[in-house]
Amino acid sequence: MKITALAGGIGGGRFLRGLLRAVPDAEVTVIGNTADDIKLHGLHVSPDLDTVMYTLGGGVHEDQGWGRAEETFSVAEELAAYGAHPQWFTLGDRDIATHLVRTQMLAAGYPLSAVTEALCDRWLRHLPGRGVRLLPMTDDRVETHVVITEDGQSRAVHFQEWWVRIHAKVPADRIVLTGIESATAAPGVLEAIAAADVILLPPSNPVVSIGPILAVAGVRDAVASSGAPVVGLSPIIGTAPVRGMADAVLTTAGVDVTPVGVAGMFSDLLDGWLVHESDAASVAPVEALGIRCRAVPLLMHDVDATAAMAREALDLAEGVRGGQRNET
Amino acid sequence: MKITALAGGIGGGRFLRGLLRAVPDAEVTVIGNTADDIKLHGLHVSPDLDTVMYTLGGGVHEDQGWGRAEETFSVAEELAAYGAHPQWFTLGDRDIATHLVRTQMLAAGYPLSAVTEALCDRWLRHLPGRGVRLLPMTDDRVETHVVITEDGQSRAVHFQEWWVRIHAKVPADRIVLTGIESATAAPGVLEAIAAADVILLPPSNPVVSIGPILAVAGVRDAVASSGAPVVGLSPIIGTAPVRGMADAVLTTAGVDVTPVGVAGMFSDLLDGWLVHESDAASVAPVEALGIRCRAVPLLMHDVDATAAMAREALDLAEGVRGGQRNET
The missing domain is CATH 3.40.50.10680 (CofD-like domains)
Structure with a gap:
């Protein structure tokens, strides 16, 4: 089957x-x-x-x-020490x-x-x-972007940012699939x-x-x-x-x-x-x-x-x- | 001073x-x-x-x-599990x-x-x-290459390969600074x-x-x-x-x-x-x-x-x- x-x-x-x-x-x-x-x-x-x-x-x-199971986070610790952005998404070492x-x-x-x-x-x-x-x-590159309104300003953020950093707490005005056409x-x-x-x-x-x-x-x-x-x-x-x-x-x-x-x-x-x-x-x-x-x-x-x-x-x-x- | x-x-x-x-x-x-x-x-x-x-x-x-001090090697372990090359140079997680x-x-x-x-x-x-x-x-990109002879064949390897993998045990016929000109x-x-x-x-x-x-x-x-x-x-x-x-x-x-x-x-x-x-x-x-x-x-x-x-x-x-x- x-x-x-x-x-x-x-x-x-x-x-x-x-x-x-x-x-x-x-x-x-x-x-x-x-x-x-x-x-x-x-x-x-x-x-x-x-x-x-x-x-x-x-x-x-x-x-x-x-x-990953049994993940470690040495790289992420170091990236943070360098002040590298974004800091809202933590990549594990094995995953990297x-x-x-x-x-x-x-x-x-x-x-x-x-x-x-x-x-x-x-x-x-x-x-x-x-x-x-x-x-x-x-x-092809397709990215889900979420249009949100913060402080009266409308802006699009990557779906991951909305999901991981914002925890979907700011309502999504629109969802746009960039590149899908x-x-x-x-x-x-x-x-x-x-x-x-x-x-x-x-x-x-x-x-x-x-x-x-x-x-x-x-x-x-x-x-x-x-x-x-x-x-x-x-x-x-x-x-x-x-x-x-x-x-x-x-x-x-x-x-x-x-x-x-x-x-x-x-x-x-x-x-x-x-x-x-x-x-x-x-x-x-x-x-x-x-x-x-x-x-x-x-x-x-x-x-x-x-x-x-x-x-x-x-x-x-x-x-x-x-x-x-x-x-x- | x-x-x-x-x-x-x-x-x-x-x-x-x-x-x-x-x-x-x-x-x-x-x-x-x-x-x-x-x-x-x-x-x-x-x-x-x-x-x-x-x-x-x-x-x-x-x-x-x-x-790095207190280094960990999760990334390197995983790269090896994927069979990624080269395997003669191990990068630590913090270093990465x-x-x-x-x-x-x-x-x-x-x-x-x-x-x-x-x-x-x-x-x-x-x-x-x-x-x-x-x-x-x-x-600019400059790379030290080492010309060695193996099995009667002359070939150039990156200095790191000669140093780290070969441990300089095969004599260097010549050392070439690629890109130095x-x-x-x-x-x-x-x-x-x-x-x-x-x-x-x-x-x-x-x-x-x-x-x-x-x-x-x-x-x-x-x-x-x-x-x-x-x-x-x-x-x-x-x-x-x-x-x-x-x-x-x-x-x-x-x-x-x-x-x-x-x-x-x-x-x-x-x-x-x-x-x-x-x-x-x-x-x-x-x-x-x-x-x-x-x-x-x-x-x-x-x-x-x-x-x-x-x-x-x-x-x-x-x-x-x-x-x-x-x-x-």
């Missing part, structure tokens, strides 16, 4: 780990968000790609959900090695997709089963969507993780025109994100912070949608959007619980296969 | 620390060798500048003589922060001299006394030589540290035409370098590995030369070159011993002031 998933960072990585546990023999391709990539201290940092890579490869800081390899390869002319493949050769090559292929959504899908992305038996949307941030991937030229169309069932998992339980601050960006995007609201963002794509068991009341409104819906446990407490979620998603995909999508 | 010194790494840094102890009120300008600079993992590394900076600033690994700042500033268009000033703002600004100004010999002195270098009351050559490697500095256009002439006394300290005691592998490059340069041989390399410049107390027999041959010579303790056991060496050098400079140089 070929599974293609569109993934952000923490939620994406954790879900994918459960997916691999559930179907170790599947051929999984992950299309990762790169719109929160950022240059820090001259290093090209790809937070979402790295979170997926570290999580699947066993190198992630488990409690934190991102960054990843960025050094990436930055050097990019400087040598390799596209991000080739760099990601090289980095994943360390982390994902030895996984059991068929393994995972991690593709950046694009090799000219970005083309990275090699293999459209092909992986076209070839998929199932397309999954893990419980990632719908606005700043899944949104940018779908905004890359051709990606949304490829998903919409794929013959494969498309199934997503709600990142919202009740009226709040399971983790992170997705509510802040959903509000900016004019989307209800509910499982139904998020499903509505992708109603042109979704065949199935999983909501949390406590959101059973959402099933009917989601199905009214023409999307098959089930209420199941959606808390990724551990890999087993997450594998069960992945099985539910695949089961729902199986249920819609030959169903509504083939009718359209 | 204005003192200008031409310095390599370990020997230079240690001598300068003694000099500052000896004459804390002197205005010291150090012209540092940059010909062993190297790009590693995309980072611009300036080993000699950093060794001087860390040594004078109190951040050096004392026993080792270079690199310096290279990140340098590399980013260079990429932003600042010349190495401005970068060095910015880095030294952390390390040298708070020194007691008049402090020290550290200038790179040039803002077009290199110009960094801002302040010629001025610091012209303005000096005393010019010192610390016990640095005469071929690959002092040699490249003097080879930058205008530097050797500026030293030769300076009215200030020029005094050096022999890096060779008996027939061996006090530290390092200077003998290997002296042989390649066709210079006797003796205090007299090294003095002869700079006989057009030197007014005074200090040899170690055990080399009293060298005094007469050095003086036969027209260079005032004294045999004194030259082992830099500690800062006090080194300060005594610096006093001897300044005393010798005072002795020749108004002496032979003014006669010429």
Whole structure:
């Protein structure tokens, strides 16, 4: 079975780990968000790609959900001693090695997709089963900027600054995907969507993780025109994100912070949608959007619980296969 | 008193620390060798500048003589796990922060001299006394390459590779200063030589540290035409370098590995030369070159011993002031 998933960072990585546990023999391709990539201290940092890579490869800081296990911070201490900016984003030493390899390869002319493949050769090559292929959504530079108003002045900050420094406490007036107009899908992305038996949307941030991937030229169309069932998992339980601050960006995007609201963002794509068991009341409104819906446990407490979620998603995909999508 | 010194790494840094102890009120300008600079993992590394900076600033690994105290190696471990090359040069985490700042500033268009000033703002600004100004010999790229013969094949390797990986065990057929023809002195270098009351050559490697500095256009002439006394300290005691592998490059340069041989390399410049107390027999041959010579303790056991060496050098400079140089 070929599974293609569109993934952000923490939620994406954790879900994918459960997916691999559930179907170790599947051929999984992950299309990762790169719109929160950022240059820090001259290093090209790809937070979402790295979170997926570290999580699947066993190198992630488990409690934190991102960054490296057994991390040290000597470089960051020294950068602070030099007064180097920005100081609101702390890079760990082990993590920096990843960025050094990436930055050097990019400087040598390799596209991000080739760099990601090289980095994943360390982390994902030895996984059991068929393994995972991690593709950046694009090799072009796309950056999510958040327009905020401070002291009556409107200004745009990089998403990471809004998220990490401002903690999303200043409302986002607008979210702008800088560079998205000219970005083309990275090699293999459209092909992986076209070839998929199932397309999954893990419980990632719908606005700043899944949104940018779908905004890359051709990606949304490829998903919409794929013959494969498309199934997503709600990142919202009740009226709040399971983790992170997705509510802040959903509000900016004019989307209800509910499982139904998020499903509505992708109603042109979704065949199935999983909501949390406590959101059973959402099933009917989601199905009214023409999307098959089930209420199941959606808390990724551990890999087993997450594998069960992945099985539910695949089961729902199986249920819609030959169903509504083939009718359209 | 204005003192200008031409310095390599370990020997230079240690001598300068003694000099500052000896004459804390002197205005010291150090012209540092940059010909062993190297790009590693995309980072611009300036080993000699950093060794001087860390040594004078109190951040050096004392026993080792270079690199940072309390260093950690998480980045290097990870780079090795990625299989990143070269693996024969290990960068410490704290040290990497310096290279990140340098590399980013260079990429932003600042010349190495401005970068060095910015880095030294952390390390040298708070020194007691008049402090020290550290200038790179040039803002242009100069690299010392060593031509070696392996398996009958002649090839050039970066000096660092020959020194660190090969441990100078394969003889150097030739030493080439790549880029030296077009290199110009960094801002302040010629001025610091012209303005000096005393010019010192610390016990640095005469071929690959002092040699490249003097080879930058205008530097050797500026030293030769300076009215200030020029005094050096022999890096060779008996027939061996006090530290390092200077003998290997002296042989390649066709210079006797003796205090007299090294003095002869700079006989057009030197007014005074200090040899170690055990080399009293060298005094007469050095003086036969027209260079005032004294045999004194030259082992830099500690800062006090080194300060005594610096006093001897300044005393010798005072002795020749108004002496032979003014006669010429």
